[in-house]
Amino acid sequence: MKKVLVLCTGNSCRSQIAEGYLRKFAGDKASVYSAGVETHGVNPKAISIMAEDGIDISGHTSNNIDEYKDIDFDFVITVCDNAKERCPYFPTNAKKFHQNFPDPGKATGSEEQITEQFRTVREMVKAYSENFVKENLI
Numbered sequence: 001m002k003k004v005l006v007l008c009t010g011n012s013c014r015s016q017i018a019e020g021y022l023r024k025f026a027g028d029k030a031s032v033y034s035a036g037v038e039t040h041g042v043n044p045k046a047i048s049i050m051a052e053d054g055i056d057i058s059g060h061t062s063n064n065i066d067e068y069k070d071i072d073f074d075f076v077i078t079v080c081d082n083a084k085e086r087c088p089y090f091p092t093n094a095k096k097f098h099q100n101f102p103d104p105g106k107a108t109g110s111e112e113q114i115t116e117q118f119r120t121v122r123e124m125v126k127a128y129s130e131n132f133v134k135e136n137l138i
Contacts, residue, residue: 002030002074002137005094011036011062012043013105014079017122020055021129029137033073035065037082043105049118053126075136079125095136099128 004022008015011034019034026032039062050057073094081100101124107117 001028002026003071004030004032004075004077005068005071005073006032006034007065007076007078008034008036008080009082009103010038010040010105011064012040013046013103013118014101014121014125016042016046016057016060016062017050017125018077018079018129019060020050020057021126022133024055025130025133026137029133030074033063033068033071034060035063035068037065039064040105045104045115045118049115049122052119053122077132097132101125101128 004026006015006018006022015034015036019032022030022032041062042057042060047058073092075097076092076094077097077099079099079101080103101121102117104114104118104121107114109117
């Protein structure tokens, strides 16, 4: 079984959403983890917009990359430029991927506008995750 790590800055939105979708699309082909270069807690809006699409991430935790330094990952996906630049080196032969998604946690406007921005990012991450699994975990 392949091991996939998704990294972002605070492990609160984008990496949590990606972890949820990668687990869904990969099924038993991969163990999926997510982490941040910092930990900000799982964003409640990320939990609610994933629930809208039938994926429960309410039990996820916000983890620091240091917690996974002893795991030999097959793939590491950074989902924001900040994480790619700040990611500390840790020994791995993992194939690295990068896709910079907008940070929905920084969305502004009315409640509905913020929720819409979360949904937009969710759909971007969902498409990326489904494609990643099709291309790399067959």
